[in-house]
Amino acid sequence: MLHKGEPIPSVTLEDQDGKIVSLSDFKGSPLIVYFYPKDNTKVCTAQACGFRDNYEQFLEVGAEVIGISRDSVASHRKVTNQRKLPFILLSDPKKKAHKAFRVPSAMFGLFPGRVTFVIDKNGRVAHTFRADFTADSHIKEALKVLKELN
Template sequence: MELKVGDKIPNFKAKDSNGNDFDSQTLVGLKPIVVYFYPKDNTPGCTAQACSFRDQYEDFKDLGAEVIGISGDSVASHQEFTNHYKLPFILLSDPDKKIRKLFGVATQLFGLVPGRVTYVADKNGVIQMIFDSMLAAKHIPKALKTIKELA
C-alpha cells in the first residue's frame, strides 16, 4: 500500500551513514522533512540528485526542514558516498527494503530498479507532496517549492 498526500509519515528506524541508529520520531512531527528514496549510491542520476540536494541544503535548513535520503545500499557505501560528495544531510541504509515497502515505493523498469520518489511532509508529519519520477534533477526544485509554501 503506497502512502498518499494527507497520510502521516510512518515511524521507521535505520542505520545512518555513520552506523548510528536513526529513529524517524526524532524528526517527523517536529519539523518539515523531505524523505527521498533513490536507487543506488554512486550512479550518475543518484549522484546528481544527492549533489543537488547538497547544493540546496542550506535553503531547506533556512526554512526549518531536514532532508533524508534512503536507499538499499550498505552503511559503508553510504559513508563513502557521503564523504566523497560531502553530503550534509542524513542518508539511511534500507538493505531489506522495509522502509521502501512501508512507504509503498514501487520498483521501476520491469521491477529491476528501485523507484525514485520524494515525499515532503509538514511539521506535523503529514505528507503534502509526493513526486515519483526517475528524472533525478526534477526532485529538488519540487521539494524546495513545497517546503517554501509550508514556511
C-alpha cells in the same frame, strides 16, 4: 506510494555512521525523505549533489533532508565522504522503509524507484513526486512545496 495527508511510518534505520535514526524523531519540523536506487550512479549522484548544493535553502525553511536506498552503511559512508553530503543517508537493505512508504519499483520491477516525499511538521505527507530517470525536478519541487507550507 504514500499519499498526501497520510502519516509517515515510524521507521528506524542505520545512517552512514552506523547511528540508529528514527524518522519519528523529526516530527515537529518539515522533512524531505527521498528514496533513490543506488549510490554512485549518475542520476543518483546528481540528485544527492543537488540536495547538497541546495541544503542551506532547506535549512532556511526549517527542513532536514534524508536520503534512503538499499545500499549498505559502508556504501553510504563512502558516498557521503566523497561527495561531502551534509545530510543523512539511511541504509534500508531489508526494504523496511521502502515497504512502509510503499515506494514503487522502476523499470518493470528491476530497480528501486526514485520518489521524494515532502513531510509537514505534523509528520504527514504534504506532497509526493516520482521521476525515475531525472533528479533536478525533485529538489526544485521540494523547495517550492516547503515554501508554500511556511
